[in-house]
Amino acid sequence: MTVFWLLNFLPPPMARALDLPVQASGSWVMALQQALEEQPVRLILCAYSPAVSETRRREIGGVVYLALPAAGGKEALQAALAAEQPDLLQIFGTENDHAVWALESFAPQKTLLYIQGLAGPCGEHMTDGLPPRFLRRQRMKERLAARTGGATVRQLREGLLEKGEAEKKVFALARNVLGRTEWDKAFTASVNPQARYYKLNEILRAPFYSGGWQRDPLRRPRIFVSQGNTPLKGLHRVIEALPAIAARYPDVQVDVAGWPPPRKGALLQPVMNWLAEYPGYLDQLARRLGVADRIRYTGVLNAEAMKTCFLQSSVFLLPSSLENSPNSLGEAMLLGMPCAAANVGGVPSMMEDKKEGLLFDPARPDQMPQAVLALLDDPAGAEAMGKAARARAMADHDPKAIAAAQMALYNQLCGAKEAKP
Incomplete structure (x- = not known):
């Protein structure tokens, strides 16, 4: 079985292979990948990167890594999926453009949407406990922040709320959703009651x-x-x-x-x-x-x-x-x-x-x-x-138990002709 992971960060082995900085995020994703090494599954880890101008492919330790050009958009992902021919697609993260592209490019019953955070609710609570002035527009400060790659608190909030609206479209397209808590389960049901929800805890560092x-x-x-x-x-x-x-x-x-x-x-x-x-x-x-x-x-x-x-x-x-x-x-x-x-x-x-x-x-x-x-x-x-x-x-957070549960879910989805709620 081949499972294609679409990530929102470039995995460290691929970053090092391309002589790029290694990001600090995603440790739990890499821990899951390591735990699955003993399972009968072949993984393809894929992410977009602004540092590449064309798709780059490496096989390291039995795992395939793909870096897609950020400018390649949906077409770069479709080409990668056509070339690799995976049995299943797992999307990590719900708020970015790549999630919609993936759901529009692969069989929905063979696609698993994995919740990390939820952008919309985070935006709603971004300024909790702060004075109201943080919600006021400050045009000069916002322009200066944009030039330095930063953002005001209001901009952070508005950015998350905007991603939250895109996130709802992602959930609307999803047939299978993987989460961890009663809260994200309730959120899934509120935006797409027809989606089938599965629970799986994370492996920690x-x-x-x-x-x-x-x-x-x-x-x-x-x-x-x-x-x-x-x-x-x-x-x-x-x-x-x-x-x-x-x-x-x-x-x-x-x-x-x-x-x-x-x-x-x-x-x-x-x-x-x-x-x-x-x-x-x-x-x-x-x-x-x-x-x-x-x-x-x-x-x-x-x-x-x-x-x-x-x-x-x-x-x-x-x-x-x-x-x-x-x-x-x-x-x-x-x-x-x-x-x-x-x-x-x-x-x-x-x-x-x-x-x-x-x-x-x-x-x-x-x-x-x-x-x-x-x-x-x-x-x-x-x-x-x-x-x-x-x-x-x-x-x-038992790594072996989580890896076994993930593999059981892969087998269930891979054998299912249609995921029904």
């Missing part, structure tokens, strides 16, 4: 399956937040909650994976805060609330460095306004960490409240600090929930 978090009574209270680069990830709400946490734990520290707001000196700082809109707001908010010295930005972290931050922290905090199945939460659970997470999207499908961690409403300003304080105040209870989370995550 290898380092997180070994070792585990241990409570250190001498450890300074440390809260780890895995992302803070866009408003959707809710770092502004963490900063707003920090004074209440610091009132009980004066030495508390928040570690944020990513780069800090730009610092350019007293004269240029107002300009930088104006240009770097959201980071500038975070910087001003932290200083106004008197907690700037409690926030440490780690820079971009690889898997091992991320694991070290998890293990050195007291609590993992997921403050996002919306998530489907955040890998960071799964990795924290694999390590057995005490976790506090926003009760949004698909998060409740991953972690049971008060048994495997604590869930809170991010729109309620009092609930986030209460959840974090509950974990810090009751170390034994937090440790017990972390152990339960680890047991759940080890089962949910």
